[in-house]
Amino acid sequence: MCAQKRAESDAHTNADGSRNQDRSHDARAVLEGPEIHRALTRIAHEILERTKGGGDITLLGIPTRGVPLAKRLAERIHRVEERSVPWGALDITMYRDDLHLAPARAVGRTEIPSDGIDGSIVVLVDDVLFSGRSVRAALDALNDLGRPRAVQLATLVDRGHRQLPIRADYVGKNLPTSLRETVTVTLEETDGEDAVLLGPTRSRSSQGEDQ
Amino acid sequence: MRHLLSAGDLSRDEANHVLDTAQELARISGRSVKKFPTLRGRTVVNLFYEDSTRTRTSFELAAKRMSADVINFSAKGSSVAKGESLKDTALTLQAMGADGIAIRHGASGAAHRLSTWVDGAVLNAGDGTHEHPTQALLDVFTMRERMGSLEGLRVTIVGDVLHSRVARSNVLLLHTLGAEVTLVAPPTLLPVSVGTWPCSVSYELDGVLPHSDVVIMLRVQAERMQDAFFPSAREYIRRYGMDGERVAKLHDDAIVMHPGPMVRGMEVTAEVADSPRSTVTEQVTNGVSVRMAVLYLLLGGSESAIGN
Numbered sequence: 112m113c114a115q116k117r118a119e120s121d122a123h124t125n126a127d128g129s130r131n132q133d134r135s136h137d138a139r140a141v142l143e144g145p146e147i148h149r150a151l152t153r154i155a156h157e158i159l160e161r162t163k164g165g166g167d168i169t170l171l172g173i174p175t176r177g178v179p180l181a182k183r184l185a186e187r188i189h190r191v192e193e194r195s196v197p198w199g200a201l202d203i204t205m206y207r208d209d210l211h212l213a214p215a216r217a218v219g220r221t222e223i224p225s226d227g228i229d230g231s232i233v234v235l236v237d238d239v240l241f242s243g244r245s246v247r248a249a250l251d252a253l254n255d256l257g258r259p260r261a262v263q264l265a266t267l268v269d270r271g272h273r274q275l276p277i278r279a280d281y282v283g284k285n286l287p288t289s290l291r292e293t294v295t296v297t298l299e300e301t302d303g304e305d306a307v308l309l310g311p312t313r314s315r316s317s318q319g320e321d322q
Numbered sequence: 323m324r325h326l327l328s329a330g331d332l333s334r335d336e337a338n339h340v341l342d343t344a345q346e347l348a349r350i351s352g353r354s355v356k357k358f359p360t361l362r363g364r365t366v367v368n369l370f371y372e373d374s375t376r377t378r379t380s381f382e383l384a385a386k387r388m389s390a391d392v393i394n395f396s397a398k399g400s401s402v403a404k405g406e407s408l409k410d411t412a413l414t415l416q417a418m419g420a421d422g423i424a425i426r427h428g429a430s431g432a433a434h435r436l437s438t439w440v441d442g443a444v445l446n447a448g449d450g451t452h453e454h455p456t457q458a459l460l461d462v463f464t465m466r467e468r469m470g471s472l473e474g475l476r477v478t479i480v481g482d483v484l485h486s487r488v489a490r491s492n493v494l495l496l497h498t499l500g501a502e503v504t505l506v507a508p509p510t511l512l513p514v515s516v517g518t519w520p521c522s523v524s525y526e527l528d529g530v531l532p533h534s535d536v537v538i539m540l541r542v543q544a545e546r547m548q549d550a551f552f553p554s555a556r557e558y559i560r561r562y563g564m565d566g567e568r569v570a571k572l573h574d575d576a577i578v579m580h581p582g583p584m585v586r587g588m589e590v591t592a593e594v595a596d597s598p599r600s601t602v603t604e605q606v607t608n609g610v611s612v613r614m615a616v617l618y619l620l621l622g623g624s625e626s627a628i629g630n
Binding site: 202205206210211212213214215216217218219220221251255256257 | 339342343346347349353354355357358359360388618619620622623624625
């Protein structure tokens with residue numbers, strides 16, 4: 112998901128070179144470190160409650176930022192239940208429906224726990240839920256890997272504007288946004304800092320890139 | 323436009339990008355479902371004027387694993403046998419909406435010529451004695467898997483350099499990636515221009531072996547030899563063939579590669595070919611991953627990620 116948003120903002124920046132800098136000045140933090148911590152702890156508890164102890168769950172993060180989030184959730188569940196939870200990464204690059212719209216993206220890494228996913232409850236983890244197309248691609252990718260008993264979705268931020276009938280089971284924060292705003296998630300592991308930033312309203316001329 | 327015509331066209335970053343992509347794609351080979359929808363709706367044509375089951379099948383498998391439609395067009399039994407020119411064939415393929423064309427042709431420069439006639443991506447699958455970039459990429463990929471880094475790696479390429487497109491592509495790509503290449507061949511089997519290549523040259527195999535990390539044995543292309551390039555096969559084998567005795571001169575981790583098809587007893591003995599040092603079958607497996615990576619990077623997005 113984030114890769115997509117990044118690509119979009121790159122295109123955006125190309126269209127108007129000066130904006131990138133403006134954004135970092137104008138971006139407003141809607142979630143900061145401790146809040147993200149609390150949100151993830153709550154999601155971990157919700158997962159345990161809904162899956163009745165999380166006996167056969169597998170957490171799969173969608174690269175880039177879904178992966179450290181999946182790892183963090185696995186650690187939290189481990190702390191609460193004192194039982195290790197398999198977690199991994201599910202790259203969706205080859206399954207995207209917008210490949211032909213942008214230059215070929217770098218293929219990421221898929222790491223599935225050694226026991227596989229057959230019969231388990233897979234919880235997909237992503238940083239931002241937006242159009243829902245990343246999740247659709249992830250469902251296709253999962254289909255090629257095995258047959259989970261059920262698939263659930265956890266996301267740190269749900270910013271709305273769905274284009275597909277997809278809904279998250281676990282949400283860190285619902286963040287109603289305008290299509291002209293940008294949402295950027297930064298994490299310690301990838302960016303050195305935990306934060307969710309809401310970017311400025313874009314000018315009308317570059318609106319189309321949001322889609 | 324977006325083509326892969328020469329290994330020399332790839333910058334260091336682009337070459338590494340292909341290798342990294344291939345590495346991720348190689349992981350898929352272990353899965354039960356080996357197919358992606360990535361190139362769905364795209365058409366890839368294998369245009370083969372020379373027989374090459376290995377390369378053609380490799381391209382075909384690579385394209386099919388990414389859900390592309392594949393058309394195999396071989397010169398035998400096609401309109402080419404009836405006298406159609408390359409240009410007319412190209413225009414036909416263009417009219418059929420080919421997004422990518424992998425071409426193997428006996429004439430050096432055929433791939434480049436084709437790229438001036440069609441809109442789709444052209445992949446050079448071997449043109450005459452000129453180049454075979456995907457073979458070089460898969461060789462380098464195999465070296466990276468076995469030896470780790472390519473920087474400073476000492477690679478020796480042995481045999482019929484004159485008729486070998488594999489040698490030229492490998493020299494260019496290995497040089498780009500920081501390896502040191504030495505060509506070893508009888509003087510009669512070296513091209514005149516070899517002095518301009520970024521590599522050193524030797525006529526004696528035995529002296530070079532102790533300083534080699536990788537030895538690539540080239541096929542002796544008897545079908546291309548209209549003259550006598552060496553006195554006899556026996557003499558060639560004695561001076562340039564890889565046998566157990568020569569392998570013993572290599573250091574313990576060194577590997578022996580061969581682009582195939584291998585003539586056992588000519589370039590390498592069966593003993594060497596079947597030893598754990600030999601990477602011949604690995605090279606075939608890696609060939610599919612590398613060609614998937616190239617097809618993905620050329621055709622996967624709105625514009626090519628390499629070879630612009």
